[in-house]
Amino acid sequence: MPDFSLDLNEDQLQLQKWIHDFAEDVMRPNAHEWDEREETPWPIIEEAAKVGLYGVDFIFNAFSDPTGITLPMVNEELFWGDAGIGLSIFGSVLAVAGIVANGTPEQVMEWVPVCFGTPDDIKLAAFGVSEPDAGSDVSSLRTKAVYDEAKDEWVLNGTKTWITNGGIAHTHVIVASVDPKLGARGQASFVVPEGTPGIRQGQKFKKHGIRASHTAEVVLEDCRVPGRCLLGGKDKLDERLARAREGKKANVQAAMATFEATRPSVGAQAVGIARAAYEYSLDYAKERKQFGRAIIENQAIAFKLADMKTRIDASRLLVWRAAWMGKAGKKFESGEGSMSKLYAGETAVWVTEQAIQILGGYGYVREYPVERWHRDAKIYTIFEGTSEIQRLVIARAISGVHIN
Numbered sequence: 001m002p003d004f005s006l007d008l009n010e011d012q013l014q015l016q017k018w019i020h021d022f023a024e025d026v027m028r029p030n031a032h033e034w035d036e037r038e039e040t041p042w043p044i045i046e047e048a049a050k051v052g053l054y055g056v057d058f059i060f061n062a063f064s065d066p067t068g069i070t071l072p073m074v075n076e077e078l079f080w081g082d083a084g085i086g087l088s089i090f091g092s093v094l095a096v097a098g099i100v101a102n103g104t105p106e107q108v109m110e111w112v113p114v115c116f117g118t119p120d121d122i123k124l125a126a127f128g129v130s131e132p133d134a135g136s137d138v139s140s141l142r143t144k145a146v147y148d149e150a151k152d153e154w155v156l157n158g159t160k161t162w163i164t165n166g167g168i169a170h171t172h173v174i175v176a177s178v179d180p181k182l183g184a185r186g187q188a189s190f191v192v193p194e195g196t197p198g199i200r201q202g203q204k205f206k207k208h209g210i211r212a213s214h215t216a217e218v219v220l221e222d223c224r225v226p227g228r229c230l231l232g233g234k235d236k237l238d239e240r241l242a243r244a245r246e247g248k249k250a251n252v253q254a255a256m257a258t259f260e261a262t263r264p265s266v267g268a269q270a271v272g273i274a275r276a277a278y279e280y281s282l283d284y285a286k287e288r289k290q291f292g293r294a295i296i297e298n299q300a301i302a303f304k305l306a307d308m309k310t311r312i313d314a315s316r317l318l319v320w321r322a323a324w325m326g327k328a329g330k331k332f333e334s335g336e337g338s339m340s341k342l343y344a345g346e347t348a349v350w351v352t353e354q355a356i357q358i359l360g361g362y363g364y365v366r367e368y369p370v371e372r373w374h375r376d377a378k379i380y381t382i383f384e385g386t387s388e389i390q391r392l393v394i395a396r397a398i399s400g401v402h403i404n
């Protein structure tokens, strides 16, 4: 396992430049249009697939990087380009993470490629956990999965909400309750393959930010999937349920490690948005003249930029540390994954607001991108665990106390 290093290796530097060029040349010029259209930017995803940035090989390469830093680095660069478009591309990766975390090696090989399709026939995937009455409290899911032994099929019923790519995805990974009495320990994840009857999109949401990313309800009505779509397999599930019913302790550390390991990548997306706003407002502050001098010559503006840069760098350091720890199999003693997502998410909101202030009226209107970055940043204190939930994880980890 490589030691922690802040030096990107030659491969990573090349990859970073390649993604930066894509973000700058393809994503940035189209960001405003797709934000206004509030639709999935299919042509950009097609372009990403054509150059090899959206696809199974790309993701397996990024996942297999031994330093752990490649995935956050990729996320930062893409989301520097545009967060809404970035999330349209990365929504499929959420489903992939669900498959990799819970599936057998055979299931990973079968289902991950279909999440992306091919450059000539692009597919999207979605990961559905949240429900109208189960957001932060994921132990109270109402979506039920019932096994039909005669047909070796699982029957899913329920409504998922806020699902990125929900309903337009070809493949959905759905978390459902098999035994509601057992809370989170009675849940399992299911792949709903393309063309399965009984799954449909419900309401599509109009959002504050990341508007190029599709967010919708997913309704499951007697949606039947073959037994092999249960991630991890039936024997493992039966074993887990039996342990839970006997009141035996669950392997909480394993579940925790999965969450903690995916959070740094989400934090890296927030770093990308914050960096975009910082760079833009730094340039602007050097150009804009009031009272006969550039506004950056005022400490009030220059110190803002100093704080913005400091917080962005601190966020990235937390993100890289957590990503490296996850890869190296280190124990997250203090909720380090949550720390990275918490700090980066709140930094993105704060930095983008400072950027609006630096641009004054120009920061407040849609002709300039800073206003969009601020709207985009806000989701990072809400999804993938709200800021309050991240603090809860950290507080419990450092204290050993079950804080509510």
Ligand SMILES: Cc1cc2nc3c(=O)[nH]c(=O)nc-3n(C[C@H](O)[C@H](O)[C@H](O)COP(=O)(O)OP(=O)(O)OC[C@H]3O[C@@H](n4cnc5c(N)ncnc54)[C@H](O)[C@@H]3O)c2cc1C
Pocket (backbone or CB within 6 Å): 094, 127, 128, 129, 130, 132, 134, 135, 136, 137, 161, 162, 163, 164, 165, 207, 210, 215, 379, 382, 383, 384, 385, 386, 387, 388, 389, 392, 404
């Ligand atoms: C644009 C978007 C995309 C999303 N994409 C997906 C997706 O692809 N898949 C998916 O499954 N979900 C997705 N989500 C759902 C997201 O993860 C949830 O919105 C989030 O977990 C919060 O749940 P909630 O909205 O029900 O809020 P609630 O859980 O109702 O929380 C409301 C408020 O109460 C606070 N709160 C709740 N419990 C506690 C507590 N114990 N202590 C302190 N404060 C608490 C929260 O922090 C928050 O401030 C998405 C959401 C959005 C908005």
